[in-house]
Amino acid sequence: MTVPSTPDGAGARDTADARQEKRPWPRQVLAPLALAQFVCSFAGSNMNVMIKDISGDLGTTVQGVQTAITVFLLVMAALMIPGGILTDRYGRKRCLIIGLAVYGVGTVLSAVAPGLGILILGNSIFQGVGTALLIPPVYILTTLLFTNVADRARAFGAIMAMGGIGAAAGPLIGGLITSAISWRAAFVFQALVVAVIIVLTRRIDDPLPPDPGRVFDTVGAVLSATGLVLVVMGILAADENAWLMTGLILLGALMLVAFFRWVRAKERAGAQPLLHTELFRNRTSNLGLITQHTQWLILLGVSFVVAAYLQVVRGYDAISTGVIFSASTLGLLVSSLGAERLAKRREQRTLIMAGFATSVCGIGVLLALAHGSPSVWTFVPGLLLIGLGMGLMLTPSVNVVQSSFSEDQQGEISGLSRSVSNLGSSVGTAIAGTILVADPAVGPYAVALVVLAVIGLGGLGAATMLPRTPPPTRHG
Known part of the structure; x- marks a missing residue:
């Protein structure tokens, strides 16, 4: 039966309205998206309080556990951009569910790992x-489903808050689970959260069809991923061999240069590159990406240094270490x-400038109060300030970057933004851990925090160069 056409296109509008009615209200889909960001951020920090337990159980060292943590963060960073492209090609909801399933398999492998090798396979590779x-579908779906600017800002705020809380609360939750049961149960906890998220994704309706014709730039993906991996592995090798460190970093830099040359060649030929170079020509976005990278570098770097110091030098168990970190969780929650x-x-x-200033002050307080003091409570003021600072600037940094591009570029910029943030997490852990692992006593602990504070001042400098924009006009 043919539907009569109408001169004003009412039939098409009715069809669109019907699809909109079937689509769940955006607030209903926010829960699985925010939980997905939470569990991934949680995974990046909860192992910090299990260093002593894991190394003792698996017969490895602090450096072995640090490698597993760093490789997990690095795999995320290296594959986030290709992940964003695959999302457009195969569909956002489909990639979200597949990613959750792969992540879940990794948690199970990690929970039953008999040695460091299987732990790295499960935690670092599968979960990464x-x-x-x-993660790319989380940010793309948020952009597409929350069409109102104010709703979208609130949604990104909720997701970033959950991500920050996951990273800050990871040590506390991981410490409680490890002390009450075992470190393996912390991975079972993640598997249960993933199962809940998969069930909740039934509420999500992908607003755009997949684009099977979207070309995947395999060479670009390999060059970018290899370059990032080599740079971070070079940082990890710093405490073992200066020549190896220099060689890996230089080789990684050459691979990244080759990546950008490849992208420009693809653009000149009219082909589809992994990323368009125009993404890097936006000054505001570039500065926003620097602040994102630095924020996560500081958060994960401080988390690893303090957790390792408390366990290896002070001899605290997982739950005591986790309780201390609840100060940063509280600060981040309040400011978020x-x-x-x-x-x-x-x-x-x-807000971004205030966040960096507060976080750097927090590191200074850590050095001033905790240095040589036997009291566990001397760590609380500094961690509280760091949490407050992070909560202030995580969401504004994301908004600065995402709002710098049109909706048809959200897939690429979302992948790039998440890659830069996760690269910051891996570099922070690598830098801080490399300094501390050499001899985790008071000296290297202080040096690591000073290095992180200096990097934080660099982030503050980048924030000062962001353009001034008035806050949103309040109505009513």
């Missing part, structure tokens, strides 16, 4: 690959809850 597949209200009164540039 799964994260690279599931007030982020929306602050965003209405202050420009994003101001």
Whole structure:
């Protein structure tokens, strides 16, 4: 039966309205998207309080556990951009579910790991690959489903808050589970959360069909991933061999240069590259990416240094270490809850600058109060300030980057943004861990924190160069 056509296109509008009615209200889909970011951020930090337990159980060293943590973060960073392209090609919801399934397999392998090799396979490889597949859909779906600018800002705020809380609360939750049961149960906990997310994804309706014709730039993906891996592995090798470190970093840099030359050649030929070079010509976005990278570098770097020091030097168990880190979780939660209200009164540039200043002050307090003091409570003020600072600037940095591009570029910029953030996490762990692992006593601990503080000042400098923009106009 033929549907009569109408001169005003009412039939087409009715069909679109019907599809909109079938699509769940965006707030209903926010829960699985925010939980997905939470569990991935949790995985990046919860192992920090298990260093002593894992190394003793698996017969490895602190450096072995550090390698597993860093490789997990690095795999995420290296594959996040290709993951964003695959999302467009095969569909956002499909990649989200596949990524969750791969991640879940990794948690099970990690939970039953008899040695460091299987732990790296499960935690670093499977969970890293799964994260690279599931995180880009989280940000792209948020952009597409939350069409109202204010709703989208609140949604990104909730997701970034859950990500920050996952990273900050990872040590506390991991410590509680490890002390009450075992470190293996922490991976079982992640598997259960993943199962809940998969069930909740039934509420999600992918608003755009997949694009099977989207070309995947395999050479570009290999060049970019290899370059990132070599650079971070070079940082990890710093405490073993200076020549090896230099060689790996230089080789990684050459691979990244080759990647950008390849991308430009593809663009000149009219072909589809892994990333368009125009993404790197936006000054505001570039500065926003620097602040994102630095934020996660500081958060994960401080988390690893303090956790390793407390366990290896002070001899604290997992739960004691986790309880200490609840200070940063509390700070991040408080500032995240007030982020929306602050965003209405202050420009994003101001919030990012204030976040860096507060975090650097927190590191200074850690050095001043915790250095040589036997009291566990001397760590609380510094960690609280770091959490407050992170909560202030995580969401504004994402908004600065995402809002710099049109909706048809959200897939690429989302992948690049998440890759830069996760690269910051892996570099932070690598830099801090390399300094500390050599001899985790008071000297290297202080040096590692000073290095992180200097990097934080660099992030503050980048934030000062962001353009001034007035806060959103308040109505009513």
